Amino acid sequence: MAFRRILIVGFGTMTGAMVDGWLAAGSDASRFEVCHPSKTEVAHGLTVHNAWPADTYDAVLLGVKPQMLDDVAAGLEPLIGPGTVLLSVLGGVTIDTCKTRFARAAGWVRFMPNLACSIGKSPNALFEAGLDAETRHAVTQLAEEIGTAEWLESEDQFDLVTALAGSGPGFVYRFIDALAAGATNLGLPEQQAQRLALAMVEGASALAARSEHSPAQLAKRVASPGGMTQKGLDVLDDGGALVNLLTDCLRAARDRGAEMAKGPAAKG
Numbered sequence: 001m002a003f004r005r006i007l008i009v010g011f012g013t014m015t016g017a018m019v020d021g022w023l024a025a026g027s028d029a030s031r032f033e034v035c036h037p038s039k040t041e042v043a044h045g046l047t048v049h050n051a052w053p054a055d056t057y058d059a060v061l062l063g064v065k066p067q068m069l070d071d072v073a074a075g076l077e078p079l080i081g082p083g084t085v086l087l088s089v090l091g092g093v094t095i096d097t098c099k100t101r102f103a104r105a106a107g108w109v110r111f112m113p114n115l116a117c118s119i120g121k122s123p124n125a126l127f128e129a130g131l132d133a134e135t136r137h138a139v140t141q142l143a144e145e146i147g148t149a150e151w152l153e154s155e156d157q158f159d160l161v162t163a164l165a166g167s168g169p170g171f172v173y174r175f176i177d178a179l180a181a182g183a184t185n186l187g188l189p190e191q192q193a194q195r196l197a198l199a200m201v202e203g204a205s206a207l208a209a210r211s212e213h214s215p216a217q218l219a220k221r222v223a224s225p226g227g228m229t230q231k232g233l234d235v236l237d238d239g240g241a242l243v244n245l246l247t248d249c250l251r252a253a254r255d256r257g258a259e260m261a262k263g264p265a266a267k268g
Ligand SMILES: NC(=O)C1=CN([C@@H]2O[C@H](COP(=O)(O)OP(=O)(O)OC[C@H]3O[C@@H](n4cnc5c(N)ncnc54)[C@H](O)[C@@H]3O)[C@@H](O)[C@H]2O)C=CC1
Pocket: 009, 010, 011, 012, 013, 014, 015, 035, 036, 037, 063, 064, 065, 066, 068, 071, 072, 089, 090, 091, 092, 112, 113, 114, 115, 166, 167
């Protein structure tokens, strides 16, 4: 079985990037429909419904902001019967919350992509409840069309995985900016620093992805003993500075997910 008809509720940055990826991977635009109360057109000429459609779909992809869940849940529920799987990309919204809102669904999936799905490079974290083996396979296929499928067998680590793989691009973009800002602080023209930082990260990550060496080994291959790179690495490694900073960063993002899961009052 494959998901042939998917209704998207909340067609924004994230679900738009997912559709870009699915279309690039060969899906036909007719596979997707969008439900939005005010939009008349969306990218790629997908069909837009301004009211809840009286139709059935293999899957509903929920992509509104988490704070908007209860604004759409009551209207959407009648569309999600025993033939429809609920796929949610909402950060900090648990499977139990999805089950409560859409109790009759064929199954519930937390599907955590990142924006690189638009180029087929998203590590997609997945957690499900209620799926049979065939439907779980269909979700795996859907994820693999836009990157990789990483199933979690327990929801406990979902917020941490979201912080790492979903929010991660935000942290990497900040790192690229910071590299460029550092070089600018030291005298390089800003535009040139940004160009070099971005091209360097692109090349370094592409190489790491296809190298037989781990990132730790690659760092050693760059650093000549007593040379320039080692001096720079010593700054990052001093007292575990970089690891500590990134642990704090991931902890803050992860814990925000748990806070959001407690309910609308916690959603800032
Ligand atoms: N942006 C990212 O990199 C990632 C976002 N996510 C999740 O994706 C979800 C959406 O985030 P973004 O795409 O960044 O936000 P966004 O603001 O770009 O998208 C939300 C969309 O929902 C639409 N919307 C609002 N009310 C609606 C309604 N009543 N009916 C139908 N559509 C409605 C908005 O017009 C907008 O297009 C969030 O829950 C977030 O946690 C998950 C992973 C990564």
